Amino acid sequence: MLRMIALLLLTVAALAGAAVAQKAQQPFFPYPMRVEKLKNGMTVVRVPFRSPGLVAYYTVVRVGSRNEVEPLHTGFAHFFEHVMFKGTKRFPEGTRDKLLASLGFNDNAYTEDDFTLYHSFGPSSGLQQLVEVEADRFRNLSYSEETFQTEAKAVLGEYHKSAANPELKIEEELARTAFERHTYRHTTLGFYEDIKRMPQYYSYSLEFFHRWYAPDNAMLFVVGDFDDAKLMQWVRENYGPWKGTSARMRIPSEPRQQGEREAKIEWPTPTLPRLIHAWHTPGSTLEDLNSAIQSVLGAYLVGPTSPLYKELVLDKHLAESIGTRFYDHRDPHLFALQATLSDEQSRERVEVAFEAAVQQLLDADVDAKRVADIKSNLRYARPMSLETAEQVAEQLAVHAGVYGAPNALELHYRDLVKVQPGDLVAFARRHLVPRNRTTLALTAKELPQAQEGKPKT
Amino acid sequence: MTRSPRAETRCAIGWGLLFALAGCAHRAPLDEPSEPPEGPTELAKHSQGKGQMEIIPARPLHRPKPMQTVVLPDATKPIVSFRLVFKSGSIDDPKRKEGLAALTATIMGEGGTKELSSSQLLQALFPIAGEISVQTDKELTVFAGRVHKDNLDRFLKIFTDVLLEPRLDPKEFERLRTDAVNRIRNQLRGQDDETLGKVGLDALLYHEHPYRHFDGGTVEGLSAISLEDVRAHARRVFTQDRLAIGLAGPVDAQLEKRVKDRLSALPSTGAEPVHLPPVPAVKGRTLILEKDVISTAISIGCAYGLRRGDPDYYAVAFALSFLGEHRQFQGVLFRELRERRGLNYGDYAYPEHFIQEGGTTLTATNISRSQQDFSLWLRPVEPANAVFTTRGALYFLDQLIKNGIPRDTFDVVRGFLTGYTRQWDQTDQRRLGYAIDELFYGTPNFLEAFRLAMARMTPEDVRQAVRRHLSPARLNFVFVAKDVTELASALASEAPSPISYPSPKPPDVLQVDKEIASFPLPIEAGSIEVIDSQAFMQK
Numbered sequence: 001m002l003r004m005i006a007l008l009l010l011t012v013a014a015l016a017g018a019a020v021a022q023k024a025q026q027p028f029f030p031y032p033m034r035v036e037k038l039k040n041g042m043t044v045v046r047v048p049f050r051s052p053g054l055v056a057y058y059t060v061v062r063v064g065s066r067n068e069v070e071p072l073h074t075g076f077a078h079f080f081e082h083v084m085f086k087g088t089k090r091f092p093e094g095t096r097d098k099l100l101a102s103l104g105f106n107d108n109a110y111t112e113d114d115f116t117l118y119h120s121f122g123p124s125s126g127l128q129q130l131v132e133v134e135a136d137r138f139r140n141l142s143y144s145e146e147t148f149q150t151e152a153k154a155v156l157g158e159y160h161k162s163a164a165n166p167e168l169k170i171e172e173e174l175a176r177t178a179f180e181r182h183t184y185r186h187t188t189l190g191f192y193e194d195i196k197r198m199p200q201y202y203s204y205s206l207e208f209f210h211r212w213y214a215p216d217n218a219m220l221f222v223v224g225d226f227d228d229a230k231l232m233q234w235v236r237e238n239y240g241p242w243k244g245t246s247a248r249m250r251i252p253s254e255p256r257q258q259g260e261r262e263a264k265i266e267w268p269t270p271t272l273p274r275l276i277h278a279w280h281t282p283g284s285t286l287e288d289l290n291s292a293i294q295s296v297l298g299a300y301l302v303g304p305t306s307p308l309y310k311e312l313v314l315d316k317h318l319a320e321s322i323g324t325r326f327y328d329h330r331d332p333h334l335f336a337l338q339a340t341l342s343d344e345q346s347r348e349r350v351e352v353a354f355e356a357a358v359q360q361l362l363d364a365d366v367d368a369k370r371v372a373d374i375k376s377n378l379r380y381a382r383p384m385s386l387e388t389a390e391q392v393a394e395q396l397a398v399h400a401g402v403y404g405a406p407n408a409l410e411l412h413y414r415d416l417v418k419v420q421p422g423d424l425v426a427f428a429r430r431h432l433v434p435r436n437r438t439t440l441a442l443t444a445k446e447l448p449q450a451q452e453g454k455p456k457t
Numbered sequence: 458m459t460r461s462p463r464a465e466t467r468c469a470i471g472w473g474l475l476f477a478l479a480g481c482a483h484r485a486p487l488d489e490p491s492e493p494p495e496g497p498t499e500l501a502k503h504s505q506g507k508g509q510m511e512i513i514p515a516r517p518l519h520r521p522k523p524m525q526t527v528v529l530p531d532a533t534k535p536i537v538s539f540r541l542v543f544k545s546g547s548i549d550d551p552k553r554k555e556g557l558a559a560l561t562a563t564i565m566g567e568g569g570t571k572e573l574s575s576s577q578l579l580q581a582l583f584p585i586a587g588e589i590s591v592q593t594d595k596e597l598t599v600f601a602g603r604v605h606k607d608n609l610d611r612f613l614k615i616f617t618d619v620l621l622e623p624r625l626d627p628k629e630f631e632r633l634r635t636d637a638v639n640r641i642r643n644q645l646r647g648q649d650d651e652t653l654g655k656v657g658l659d660a661l662l663y664h665e666h667p668y669r670h671f672d673g674g675t676v677e678g679l680s681a682i683s684l685e686d687v688r689a690h691a692r693r694v695f696t697q698d699r700l701a702i703g704l705a706g707p708v709d710a711q712l713e714k715r716v717k718d719r720l721s722a723l724p725s726t727g728a729e730p731v732h733l734p735p736v737p738a739v740k741g742r743t744l745i746l747e748k749d750v751i752s753t754a755i756s757i758g759c760a761y762g763l764r765r766g767d768p769d770y771y772a773v774a775f776a777l778s779f780l781g782e783h784r785q786f787q788g789v790l791f792r793e794l795r796e797r798r799g800l801n802y803g804d805y806a807y808p809e810h811f812i813q814e815g816g817t818t819l820t821a822t823n824i825s826r827s828q829q830d831f832s833l834w835l836r837p838v839e840p841a842n843a844v845f846t847t848r849g850a851l852y853f854l855d856q857l858i859k860n861g862i863p864r865d866t867f868d869v870v871r872g873f874l875t876g877y878t879r880q881w882d883q884t885d886q887r888r889l890g891y892a893i894d895e896l897f898y899g900t901p902n903f904l905e906a907f908r909l910a911m912a913r914m915t916p917e918d919v920r921q922a923v924r925r926h927l928s929p930a931r932l933n934f935v936f937v938a939k940d941v942t943e944l945a946s947a948l949a950s951e952a953p954s955p956i957s958y959p960s961p962k963p964p965d966v967l968q969v970d971k972e973i974a975s976f977p978l979p980i981e982a983g984s985i986e987v988i989d990s991q992a993f994m995q996k
Contacts, residue, residue, distance in 0.1 A: 054879060085786070094792065101787040102869040104876010106818065108784070123876045149960035153799030160752035161802050161837045164650045199960060268749055270991065271647040272639060304579040314576050317632045320639060342635070373584040380586035380605045383535045388883040444647075 028413035030383065031392065034228065035406050040242055041216030044235055045396060045406045047223040049389045055127055055224035056393035059118040059134065060401040062246075063212035065188040066114050066330060069249060072197060075155070075190015078111035079198055080208050082151050084118065085109070086143035088136050093147060096133055103129060111188050114330045115401030121390050124225045128234050135238035138218065141209055145202045152198040159195055166267050166442055170274060174334070177263035178278055178438040182254035184333055215239065217246035219406055221397045224389035254280065254332060257436050265442040272320055273344050274442035277354050278336035281431045284328040284402050291328050292415035293427045294335050298324030299374045300424060301357055302337050306370075308357050312339065318346035318353075328402045328412075334438075335431070344443060351439075361428040366421040378416050511931075513736040513762045518596065518827050520544065520730075521896040523698040524720060528713055529705040529888055537609055538885040539602040539616060539716070540703035542823050542893045545694035546596045547674075548667040548731045553996075554682050556637055556674015559593035561690045563633050566591035566600065569624035570615065578615065587612045589619060594812070594824040595668050597897070598694075601886055606707045617719040620695060630684045638679050641671065641994050650748065650837065650937040653990060654756035657744050657935035660993075662760045662830055666736050670994070677996035693728035697721065701896055703889030733827050736760045741981035743934040743948060747941045748990040752801075753843040754937040757850065758832030763926050764809060765825075765898040771910035772922035773831075774808040779862050779870045780854065781806035781833070782877075784818040787869065789853050790833070797966055798958070800846050802836040806854075819881055822890020825897040831927060840940055844947045844954040848976040851929040852969075855976070858927055861920035874911050878904050930979045941987045949982035 034046045049056075064077050087093035100107045103126030109118040120130055162168045171187050179185035189195065220239075222231060257280055284291035302308050302322045312319045318341065325336035339350050360366075386392050399408035521544075550557045566589055569575040582589065585608035592599040600620065604612035645653050656671050663669040670678070700720065704713060738760050763770055781788035783805045786796070790804035809829045814821040833854070838846045862870065881904060882888045895903050938944050947954060953975040962970075 051883065054883075094796070097786040097792075098866075098869050101785065102872035104873055104879070106877060106880055107786070108818075121880060123879065126876070146961050150797065150799040150958075150962075153959070154795050154802060157752070157795070157799075157801035157836065157838065160839070161651065161754075163751055164754075164837075165648045167648075267647075269647045271643045303583070305583045309579075310576045314629075314632070317635065320636055376584040377586045380584075380608070383605065384586065384588070384603060387536070387885070390883070444643075 028417075029407075029410035030386065033407065033410075036232065038215065038236065038239060040240065041214075041245070042239055042242065043219040043406050044232070044239075045219065045221045045400075046226075046228055046231065047221070047392060047396070048228070049223045049225070049392055051224040051389040053124055053225055054122065054389060055124045055222060055226050056389040057120045057127070057130055057134070058221040058223075058393040058397040059138070059218060060221070060397040061116045061118070061213060061218045062114065062401060062404065063116055063217065064112050064114045065186060065190065066183050066251060067212060067249065068183050068186065068190070069251060072194055073201065073204065074186040074194045075188070075198070076201070076204075076208060077116060077212075078188050078190065079152065079155050079195075080205060081109050081111045081116045081118075082155060083143060083148060083205060084137060084141060086141070086147050086151065088140040088142050090136050090140065091133060093143065096137065099129065099133060100126075105130065112401070113184060113188055113327075113333075115398070117394070117397055117401065119390075119394065119397075127226055127231065131231070131234040131238050135235075135242065138213060138239070139242045141213070148202050148205060149199040152195075155198065156195055159189055159192060162189065166265070166271055166274065169265055169267070170276070170440065170442060173263045173265055174276060174278060174336075174438065174440050177261050177440070178257075178280065178334055179254055181252040182331060183251055184254070184329070184331065210244070211247040211249075214244040214246040215242045219397065219400050221393045221400070221406075223393040223396070251331060257438075259435050261438040263438060263440040265440070267442055267444045269445055271442075271444040273341040273347060273444055274338065274440070275341060275347055275350055275354075276325065276336050276338045276438075276440040277351075278325065278334045278438045278440070279431050279433075279436045280332055281326075281335040283331045283333065286403055286405060286408060286411050286415075289415050289418055289423060290427070291412065292419050293423050294326045295378075295416060296371065296374050296419045297335065297424055297427065298326050299377070300370060301361075303374065305373065306357075308353060312350055312353055316349075317342055318350050328399070330402055330404075347441065358428060358432050361425055361432070364425045366425055368421045371419070371421045371424070375417060375419070382413065511738045511740070513738055513760055513828065515733045515735045516762070516764075516827055517733065518544070518825055518897040519899040521701045521893075523725070524700050524702055524717055525896060526702045526704065526713055526717065527889060527892040527896070528708060529703075529885065529892065530708050531705070532707050534706040534885070535605055536706050536885070537604055537606055537612075537708060537712075538703070538705040538889060539600075540705075540823075540886060540889040540893065541600040541620070541720075542701045542703065543598045543600075543695055544596065544699040544701075544730070544897075545598050546594050547670065547672040548595055548733065549690070549694055549728070550667075550670070550674070550678065551686075553678060554686060555670045555678030555996075557678070557682050557686055557690050558598065558694070559673050560634060560637055560679065560682060561687045561694075562591040562593050562598050562600070563637070564625060564630055564687055565619050565623040565691065565695075567633065568626055568629035570618035571622040571624055572618060573615065574624065574626070575629050581611070581615060585612060587615065589616060592821070592823065593672055595672065595826050597823050597825055599823045603886070609712075613715065613719070617716070620720070621722050623691065625684060625688055627684055630687065634679055634682065637673055638676055640673055641676055641679075645671070646748075646990050646993060650750055650754040651834075653746060653993070654754040654935045654937050655834070656994065657746055657937070658756040658758050658832065658933065661742050661744050661933040661935060662738065662758060663736060663828075666828070667731060667733060668826075668828060675994050675996050692724055696724045696727040698726045701893045703893050705885035705889050736828055738931070739933075739984070740931050741933070741979050741984060743980050743985040744936070745941045745945055745985065745987045746935065746937045746990040746993055747987055748937055748939065750837075750937060750939050752837035753840050753939075753944070754837045755835040755843065755847055756832065756935045757835070757847070757932050758830050759931040759933060760828060760830045761926055761931075763831075764827075764829040765894075765903065766900040769922040769925060770808070771907060772914060772919045773926050774907075775870060775874065775911065775914055776857060776862065776919050776923045776927070777806040777808045777831070778874055779866065780857055782873070783807065783811060783813070783820075785873075787873065789857070790835075790850060793853055794835070794846060794849050798849075798956075798962070799960075800842055800849070801838045804836065804850060805834045807832045807834070814887075819887075822887055822894055825894050833932075840938060840944070842956060843936065843938065843944060844978075845956045845974060847934065848954060848978060849973045851932070851978070852973045852976045854927065855929055858923050861916050861923070864916065867916050867919075871911050871914060875908055878907050878911075932979060934980060937990065945985050945987060948978060948980050949985055951978065
């Protein structure tokens with residue numbers, strides 16, 4: 001049985017209490033930010049931004065594939081994101097799309113492991129109607145079983161369009177091998193067999209909506225050209241009556257890994273072989289530097305100025321590319337190094353090189369100048385990634401979705417500056433050890449030379 | 458972590474010519490843009506029947522003045538943007554060396570300068586977060602750069618050295634050429650059915666034209682290229698008379714002068730421009746790329762004589778936004794095929810060749826083309842539904858042509874495009890991109906003109922323009938599929954392709970389905986060709 005507990009009010013460190021507005025210059029985030037928590041627990045963040053006549057409107061709900069604890073229901077958070085577009089009594093299916101289109105909004109959503117993000121970008125002149133439409137679907141979603149079943153087929157189509165690329169299979173196998181109990185064991189799309197089963201779960205979808213789509217589990221970010229007082233008036237009017245509290249559900253903890261694991265994929269068509277070394281690492285919180293350390297560590301080990309990149313990609317061309325595989329997660333997830341190999345014969349040498357680079361860190365042999373360069377890169381790259389209202393809103397919402405705090409982006413920037421060379425060593429000694437590692441190898445079908453270039457008659 | 462959004466001629470000739478080389482490039486003096494055809498296009502005059510040849514006259518792009526600059530200053534911004542656009546692309550690839558233009562640009566962008574090896578280039582750019590990227594399309598090549606104003610001087614030297622003093626190191630040449638071949642062998646053929654379908658459509662529509670081959674080249678073309686070819690190609694095409702310069706952010710007249718002074722070290726002129734021939738278009742041709750896949754990717758389209766700046770362009774763009782704006786939910790195709798019938802993940806329509814800019818739903822800038830195409834993109838469907846879905850797309854296109862756009866929906870499309878076009882130039886790189894495209898198309902203030910046209914558009918304007926330029930009968934078809942024999946036979950047979958659904962459907966859907974199931978497929982049975990996807994783009 002699932003253990004369901006009413007969720008206590010979301011604790012947000014930056015807030016002094018309900019309906020408290022803040023206004024301060026942020027040293028690591030270059031735009032002024034106002035934060036207010038409505039009485040029902042929903043957090044509303046506004047950032048005035050120079051985008052004349054345009055506004056970005058992002059709602060993050062802290063539900064993702066992490067929340068899919070019931071067997072046979074993997075992929076449901078993503079599927080439900082689709083269902084959120086299926087209308088209400090006031091705006092039946094299709095009318096929402098039509099109304100927002102007529103106002104000139106570009107409107108979509110996506111789901112990740114830890115959150116679901118609904119986003120619109122368009123004319124400020126349509127903001128009032130956008131607030132009404134958005135609040136209405138979060139409060140009053142209503143859809144038929146037939147509509148639900150049809151959308152399940154579209155989700156299957158989404159899986160199909162992704163299935164030709166090895167990346168989906170890699171993600172599935174890495175998760176399935178590295179995790180035994182935690183819901184990170186499945187991808188956001190879910191297991192294929194579960195997706196095919198989705199049309200049966202109409203009544204479960206109603207429960208899912210009730211469980212997770214509650215004001216205390218949602219944060220709204222509005223960035224761009226708008227009148228703040230009017231916006232907040234519309235927000236209070238439309239979201240204020242939204243009632244309910246989200247469920248609290250125990251996500252199974254992942255037991256400590258006790259030995260090296262391996263995953264192997266044989267890809268049925270020609271592609272370049274892949275190699276991944278992944279280690280379990282702590283989740284992202286604002287209480288420690290673990291996330292910031294992993295961001296720096298990835299660039300340090302396999303970034304474009306790393307010795308590994310020079311050796312494996314540029315000088316010896318053993319790999320077409322190398323990179324890191326790390327995304328902020330609420331719960332402990334993975335830090336990984338990955339390579340797209342030039343050919344299968346390169347595999348062993350690249351593995352040895354990966355291991356040697358990690359060993360250097362374990363031996364406390366760390367290049368302080370490169371750590372400084374990485375921090376310099378992050379500093380100068382920051383304004384490049386915050387050029388538009390959409391970019392600002394998305395980064396704020398994504399970080400808030402993982403960390404649970406509306407100002408998490410700024411705090412994350414702050415943490416990046418604090419990372420010191422010794423932190424990389426200490427982190428590596430704790431986590432980048434063999435018993436904690438999963439190695440994934442994708443080998444590809446060899447193409448017979450005679451076949452290539454020969455047209456089928 | 459998966460990001461999972463709701464919503465990514467002549468008479469029929471032998472297929473062997475698709476493997477033949479694009480040998481139609483003629484050399485000619487500087488091109489002058491020609492006027493758009495008046496009244497019905499050549500295509501419209503000959504749109505009846507299948508398998509006919511139609512000729513789309515060649516109409517060169519405008520040529521900006523040598524090193525013409527576009528400057529969008531804003532002293533309040535921290536980032537300086539550079540956008541150098543050369544009137545050169547894959548049409549400049551020599552015979553049997555397809556991919557030379559793209560490979561040359563890549564080696565210049567990544568392979569280092571005389572002063573800095575490729576590794577040193579990365580070392581120099583990384584701490585300042587300096588960005589250099591390249592983009593090669595059919596007729597244009599872009600070198601784009603971005604840097605924080607604090608690091609402008611250091612970056613400017615490196616960025617211009619990439620063009621003026623490329624290192625052209627033999628090892629880097631081999632590395633990047635191998636990567637380019639792998640992109641075809643592995644990425645396109647092996648793991649990206651949707652792009653494979655689109656490249657297949659290019660090969661069909663432009664089968665005797667320099668647009669025919671993939672911009673990234675062919676396996677044999679890339680293999681035949683030498684480092685000396687790259688060196689010579691750079692001198693021939695990266696010249697002052699082909700260059701438009703864009704600058705944005707905290708820039709002033711002094712910086713503009715510095716950039717122009719530096720780039721005046723480029724050769725003033727080089728190769729004669731390629732004179733693009735007319736497009737001989739054949740209707741009803743079909744290519745099936747055989748591959749072991751669980752779903753079928755579908756691309757449909759035709760070359761046509763319409764592009765930005767033509768009087769009918771805005772009306773056709775309006776109509777195709779109604780039919781299926783890219784990655785939006787209100788289009789007819791999306792609503793009918795995906796939302797009401799659950800056939801796939803999305804279905805879209807395009808008034809000009811579309812390449813999505815990474816991380817957005819928007820079309821890339823600086824892919825200006827003399828010759829444009831209209832296309833429909835149906836995301837992968839279950840194999841059993843491939844013919845029905847194809848017919849469905851044609852049915853709704855046909856409905857648009859016959860009935861135009863209903864008045865209430867017309868205002869929705871007008872409102873959408875009026876707002877959406879304002880989102881197309883939110884970054885400095887895109888602002889520069891649009892401003893430079895305006896030079897090539899001869900369309901000053903394009904986005905404003907677009908919005909003005911939206912404000913004035915009438916249903917009758919759209920109806921007439923659509924009838925002049927769009928017809929199911931003109932289309933070509935590409936499928937990436939597994940059961941090719943079954944599919945080819947279904948496409949050729951003209952037999953109805955009824956559908957069954959796993960869940961109940963409203964009566965109006967079932968009624969329309971009857972018409973869709975037997976909608977005539979404008980496919981020339983004798984022109985259906987099947988190729989193993991592993992053989993495609995070989996030469």
